[in-house]
Amino acid sequence: MCFKNLPIAFDKDGNAYLKEGVKDPYEYKVVDLGIEQDKLKDLMVKNGFIRSVDYDPVTRVAGALAFHSVVDLEKKKVLSTNSMATLFRGYEIILKGRDPRDAAYISSRACGVCGGVHATTSALAIEMALGIKPPPLGIVMRNILLAIEYLYDHPLHLFLLAGPDYSEELVAATNPELIDKAGNAKARGKAVHGYSTVLDIMKDLNPLKGKLYLEALSMTRVAREAYVAIGGKYPHPQSVIPGGISVTITISTLNEVYSRLIKFFDYSQKVTAIWDDVFDFFLENNPEYEKCGVRPATMADTGVWDRPDSYDATFKNCNEWGNDRWSTPGILVDGEVVTTNLREINGGMEEFVEHSYYEDWDGHRFKTDPMGMPLSPNHPWNKDTIPKPGKQSWRDRYSWDTCPTWDRMPMEAGAYSRMYVTAKAQKAPKSKFLENTGHSMRIHVPKHTLPEKTLEWKIPKHWNAFERNRARAYCIPYSAMVAMENWMLAQQLIRAGETKVSTPYEIPKTGTHIGFGAWGAGRGFLTHHLIVENGVINNYQIITPSTLNAAPRAPWGAPGPYEEAVLNTPILEKYNKPEEYQGIDILRAIRSFDPCMPCTTHIMAKDTDHVVTREVTTCACGIE
Amino acid sequence: MTNKSINYSDKNPDSSGQVVQATVNDKRIFIGTIGYHILSNHSIGPILLPQLQQQNWPEGVFIDELNWGPIAVVQQFEATKIPYDRIILLTAIERPARKIGDINVFQWQGGLPDKKQIQACVGDAATGVISVENLLVIGQYFKIWPKEVFLVDVEPGPEVAGEHLSEEVAVKVPAVIQTIQTLANEGPAKIKEITYLRGETLFL
Numbered sequence: 001m002c003f004k005n006l007p008i009a010f011d012k013d014g015n016a017y018l019k020e021g022v023k024d025p026y027e028y029k030v031v032d033l034g035i036e037q038d039k040l041k042d043l044m045v046k047n048g049f050i051r052s053v054d055y056d057p058v059t060r061v062a063g064a065l066a067f068h069s070v071v072d073l074e075k076k077k078v079l080s081t082n083s084m085a086t087l088f089r090g091y092e093i094i095l096k097g098r099d100p101r102d103a104a105y106i107s108s109r110a111c112g113v114c115g116g117v118h119a120t121t122s123a124l125a126i127e128m129a130l131g132i133k134p135p136p137l138g139i140v141m142r143n144i145l146l147a148i149e150y151l152y153d154h155p156l157h158l159f160l161l162a163g164p165d166y167s168e169e170l171v172a173a174t175n176p177e178l179i180d181k182a183g184n185a186k187a188r189g190k191a192v193h194g195y196s197t198v199l200d201i202m203k204d205l206n207p208l209k210g211k212l213y214l215e216a217l218s219m220t221r222v223a224r225e226a227y228v229a230i231g232g233k234y235p236h237p238q239s240v241i242p243g244g245i246s247v248t249i250t251i252s253t254l255n256e257v258y259s260r261l262i263k264f265f266d267y268s269q270k271v272t273a274i275w276d277d278v279f280d281f282f283l284e285n286n287p288e289y290e291k292c293g294v295r296p297a298t299m300a301d302t303g304v305w306d307r308p309d310s311y312d313a314t315f316k317n318c319n320e321w322g323n324d325r326w327s328t329p330g331i332l333v334d335g336e337v338v339t340t341n342l343r344e345i346n347g348g349m350e351e352f353v354e355h356s357y358y359e360d361w362d363g364h365r366f367k368t369d370p371m372g373m374p375l376s377p378n379h380p381w382n383k384d385t386i387p388k389p390g391k392q393s394w395r396d397r398y399s400w401d402t403c404p405t406w407d408r409m410p411m412e413a414g415a416y417s418r419m420y421v422t423a424k425a426q427k428a429p430k431s432k433f434l435e436n437t438g439h440s441m442r443i444h445v446p447k448h449t450l451p452e453k454t455l456e457w458k459i460p461k462h463w464n465a466f467e468r469n470r471a472r473a474y475c476i477p478y479s480a481m482v483a484m485e486n487w488m489l490a491q492q493l494i495r496a497g498e499t500k501v502s503t504p505y506e507i508p509k510t511g512t513h514i515g516f517g518a519w520g521a522g523r524g525f526l527t528h529h530l531i532v533e534n535g536v537i538n539n540y541q542i543i544t545p546s547t548l549n550a551a552p553r554a555p556w557g558a559p560g561p562y563e564e565a566v567l568n569t570p571i572l573e574k575y576n577k578p579e580e581y582q583g584i585d586i587l588r589a590i591r592s593f594d595p596c597m598p599c600t601t602h603i604m605a606k607d608t609d610h611v612v613t614r615e616v617t618t619c620a621c622g623i624e
Numbered sequence: 625m626t627n628k629s630i631n632y633s634d635k636n637p638d639s640s641g642q643v644v645q646a647t648v649n650d651k652r653i654f655i656g657t658i659g660y661h662i663l664s665n666h667s668i669g670p671i672l673l674p675q676l677q678q679q680n681w682p683e684g685v686f687i688d689e690l691n692w693g694p695i696a697v698v699q700q701f702e703a704t705k706i707p708y709d710r711i712i713l714l715t716a717i718e719r720p721a722r723k724i725g726d727i728n729v730f731q732w733q734g735g736l737p738d739k740k741q742i743q744a745c746v747g748d749a750a751t752g753v754i755s756v757e758n759l760l761v762i763g764q765y766f767k768i769w770p771k772e773v774f775l776v777d778v779e780p781g782p783e784v785a786g787e788h789l790s791e792e793v794a795v796k797v798p799a800v801i802q803t804i805q806t807l808a809n810e811g812p813a814k815i816k817e818i819t820y821l822r823g824e825t826l827f828l
């Protein structure tokens with residue numbers, strides 16, 4: 001019984017049904033956000049500390065988010081938060097009426113980093129809708145391609161985007177008391193990374209000049225080179241198609257990939273040791289950092305990397321092939337796995353637009369999924385994207401992002417979610433390189449120039465900014481080892497003469513065909529829901545990790561993950577006067593989710609007119 | 625312009641192992657197009673790329689789009705065995721006091737904004753933002769630019785969606801191509817007016 005809030009139960013055979021006697025099974029309460037705003041206004045009138053805040057829309061070409069918080073600098077608390085997507089992107093509308101074969105190429109453009117996962121998720125949705133099963137080598141090569149995409153993405157996040165927040169320059173400016181301590185803190189991973197003290201590491205995290213920063217730049221090149229050997233180009237691969245891939249794979253291709261992949265063996269050891277040292281230092285020196293960006297480990301993940309002997313693209317068997325993935329699909333509620341079944345993950349999804357610039361839609365076309373599980377009128381297959389630009393109001397609508405929920409709970413997404421669910425659920429099939437213990441994931445990294453080593457990521461007690469980033473570091477060896485295992489499979493397949501990489505198919509000119517693609521972006525959960533009708537796309541809905549993470553309030557008032565994480569963040573930064581306040585704790589909290597496109601954070605200091613405006617980066621692919 | 629055979633390449637000839645041949649007045653010239661697709665006049669780079677490639681260029685002129693990320697561009701240029709002598713970028717940036725279709729030539733004179741701005745450029749670049757400003761700054765920071773870097777910049781007007789150029793810009797296409805050809809074949813001395821751009825003031 002995985003649902004606690006939606007009135008869906010299961011009979012003894014595991015078939016889902018709507019509980020009887022519930023008058024309106026999908027009704028929900030809409031809370032007046034104005035009450036909270038009135039309280040803030042009241043406080044303003046009484047003590048004059050809190051001021052209203054103006055927000056400049058961020059109008060960069062590629063898309064943008066903005067984040068607003070009101071901070072009490074005396075009590076060092078965050079009082080109010082709002083996450084805003086400031087741009088409409090409209091892929092759902094662009095794709096309507098098009099040939100389904102266009103979807104992979106067009107939806108790939110939703111993101112400038114993770115185009116490959118959008119293309120793949122789109123291909124999966126079409127495969128399910130039209131019954132196309134790719135050949136084993138097509139599946140395996142897709143796995144390698146997307147594991148490599150993560151190997152581009154993870155170092156980029158850790159060293160180029162989030163890393164500078166932990167650099168010597170930033171720490172000296174915001175928490176100078178830590179610098180001397182870092183200078184005296186011996187680095188435990190010296191044997192692997194070569195740094196004697198934590199301060200030495202922090203110096204090389206300095207943006208633009210630090211050796212770790214520059215090394216990450218060069219590692220993104222290594223990953224890109226391996227990627228284009230399969231995908232043809234980056235970030236929008238040309239070879240990902242429904243039914244497999246459209247490039248001939250030979251032993252030479254695999255050699256090209258291997259010569260790059262092997263460089264991530266040593267790098268995996270180094271990166272995990274670096275971040276273990278840095279994060280352990282912060283948490284040991286000030287346990288209050290445990291609260292930075294903290295929220296319950298309530299997360300959703302689609303799982304990734306299909307087994308070639310299991311994936312058949314059917315909705316009917318999606319629980320089975322989903323559970324056979326190298327990364328297990330799953331829903332975590334407060335750290336506990338409530339389901340690993342893709343059907344239930346899909347069935348519990350809803351999207352709400354009460355605080356977004358969209359009109360609600362009429363109708364409830366699909367009352368159940370193809371196997372009879374009840375679906376809400378707010379399920380992506382039932383959703384219609386109707387933009388409704390309007391005035392920004394904290395009481396009403398303030399974002400172009402929607403509020404997706406699973407079982408009426410806002411869900412966090414991240415690369416780390418896939419590791420968390422996989423380690424906890426222990427459902428992934430046996431692997432040469434990976435071992436899931438229920439409380440950790442052990443990753444056996446083969447030797448390259450460093451000796452082989454077993455790395456172990458442990459599920460943390462508190463789910464906070466530091467642990468998100470630490471887990472992300474361990475996602476490098478995780479992804480590299482999945483790529484390696486698939487590379488070995490690809491070798492076997494080619495040796496056995498199984499060189500077919502795609503399955504031909506026709507687009508049916510009549511009938512209704514539905515499917516969903518479930519794959520993970522570099523920063524987690526990604527679904528594409530598709531309806532093909534009479535040969536063209538009738539509806540297309542994309543839920544990205546940032547759709548989940550940057551969500552505005554739910555209709556019933558629950559904050560989105562960014563909003564909740566920042567609300568829980570203590571202000572630990574040192575400043576003499578409010579004007580010196582830089583907002584580093586809030587930035588660490590938001591950046592730990594790996595937002596990936598330009599985003600602006602506005603922080604209002606409660607008793608001043610001081611508004612801190614800082615660039616974050618956030619994934620605009622979440623914006624509709 | 626000479627009548628030599630076309631020698632543009634969509635790949636860097638050095639990295640693909642080809643022998644680097646004769647040049648325009650002994651200069652190796654790279655023409656790059658920048659801009660998002662499907663944004664009408666703002667997409668003049670991607671729209672004109674095929675047309676530019678079809679021109680009769682002398683040897684030593686290489687044409688490619690440069691939308692694939694400033695970091696990757698830096699790495700590609702760093703890997704180029706023989707550096708380019710002149711870079712010409714076709715762009716469309718909305719600027720005040722211009723009419724739609726106005727063509728200006730800018731010369732990049734180097735200089736850098738502050739470190740925070742450079743890091744912001746790297747953040748944007750690494751996450752897929754297509755921006756000539758980012759490319760100029762990141763290229764400057766990593767020292768890939770030759771002395772001669774020019775922008776042929778066409779006023780696009782407000783951003784609108786669309787696969788085609790507006791009438792005002794479409795009629796200027798021959799002049800845009802001519803300007804690029806003049807810069808490539810004859811050099812900046814033949815350009816009537818050149819405005820200078822510097823990194824310190826690019827984001828003000």
